[in-house]
Amino acid sequence: MDASMSDQEIAEQERQAAIACAMQMVTDFVDSMAGGSPEACQRKVNQLKSLQELDRILPEEFKRKLMKRARNEECISNMRRCDLLLREAVALSVADRMAERAAMLNQARKFYQRAAQLGAGKDWCRAFERSEEAIRFTGGMHHGEPSRAKPGKLN
16 A cells, blocks of 8 residues: 555656646746747747647646736737837938838837737827827928028028
């Protein structure tokens, strides 16, 4: 009886060690998402989903928390890319390169939509919308001729 009991205890210890190892591997995988590109993060989230469907030893609560964290990392990467594109659009707007500015804003909108789907904060979404509107109304209005508002030199 004692031998079989110790075998069961050994088997349980091995199972717990395997669970701990799997949890650490998956946690490291999610940690590697930090600072990545939105495309890489989305790819890793999809890999994580398929891994979790196949892996039956990880606790369900751990899986849920990990997926939430992975989606949060993906959201952050989309927000970061969106902010970068908005800054580039401002620079293009100041340089009067309107077609390129419009392309940058379109790309920024795509990343904004994905970030909003993933749960970006309302404050960040409002800030994006205000920034986008300001950028759309910036640039492209230079007149070389005197106007009523700016009459030129009077003799």
